[in-house]
Amino acid sequence: MDISTTDHHLTSLTTTGLSILRLTPLLLSTSSLKFSHTSHHFLTTFLHPTLLPHTPVILPPFFTHWSEDNRKAIVYRYSLTYLCAVLNLLVRGEDMWGKGGNGSGKWYLGGLVFSVAHGVGFGKRALGLLERIKGREKKEDGKGDGDGEGKGEGEVVESLREWARMNFQRMCWTDTPAWFCFTVAAVKSM
Numbered sequence: 001m002d003i004s005t006t007d008h009h010l011t012s013l014t015t016t017g018l019s020i021l022r023l024t025p026l027l028l029s030t031s032s033l034k035f036s037h038t039s040h041h042f043l044t045t046f047l048h049p050t051l052l053p054h055t056p057v058i059l060p061p062f063f064t065h066w067s068e069d070n071r072k073a074i075v076y077r078y079s080l081t082y083l084c085a086v087l088n089l090l091v092r093g094e095d096m097w098g099k100g101g102n103g104s105g106k107w108y109l110g111g112l113v114f115s116v117a118h119g120v121g122f123g124k125r126a127l128g129l130l131e132r133i134k135g136r137e138k139k140e141d142g143k144g145d146g147d148g149e150g151k152g153e154g155e156v157v158e159s160l161r162e163w164a165r166m167n168f169q170r171m172c173w174t175d176t177p178a179w180f181c182f183t184v185a186a187v188k189s190m
Contacts, residue, residue: 021087022104022189025111026182028081032118033175035074036167044164047157056156060135067130078119081178085112088185096189107185114178122170129166132159 046055088108089096096105133156 018091019190021084021091023186024084025081025088025108026179026186028077028084029111029115029175029179029182032074032077032081032115033171033179035070035077036171036175039070040164040167040171043160046160047164052157055160056154059133059156059160063130063134067134078115081115082112085109085115085182088189102188104185104188107181107188111178111181111185114174114181118170118174118178121174122166125166126163126170129159129163132156133163 045051046059051058085108089105089112096102096108135156
């Protein structure tokens with residue numbers, strides 16, 4: 001194998017790796033957006049009039065198991081999105097920012113900002129609502145020790161309604177714009 005063949009293979013490998021890096025934030029953002037959308041439609045089913053009488057009984061134990069498993073997946077997915085978006089801003093950045101570049105840098109940065117806003121702007125509120133639905137949050141009067149004691153049936157339903165509104169807003173204001181930015185960035189960088 002001569003040197004020109006080796007150089008060609010290294011260049012090809014580098015190009016393939018860079019393409020994967022450029023696409024990864026889009027793939028992760030697509031996964032996050034789909035998860036938010038699916039969660040919204042699945043969980044609002046519990047607000048249907050035929051299920052509503054059973055929701056306060058079913059939802060607290062369901063959420064206890066569902067949210068523990070999904071919280072890890074959400075944290076990993078968003079952490080990887082942040083990491084890959086930052087790497088895209090650092091690796092061969094002159095192609096994205098420099099004069100005559102493809103202009104994808106601002107789109108990766110926009111996607112990163114919207115992805116971070118998902119957690120920073122809505123994270124504490126979302127986690128608080130999930131704890132209220134699970135019956136783990138103490139009420140202001142100090143009643144309730146984490147096992148649902150002191151939790152009214154209406155509080156579970158109202159907390160789910162509030163979570164659904166918040167999740168829909170989060171999808172519209174952070175997840176969808178992040179996905180759009182990463183889509184434009186990927187297209188511009190290819």
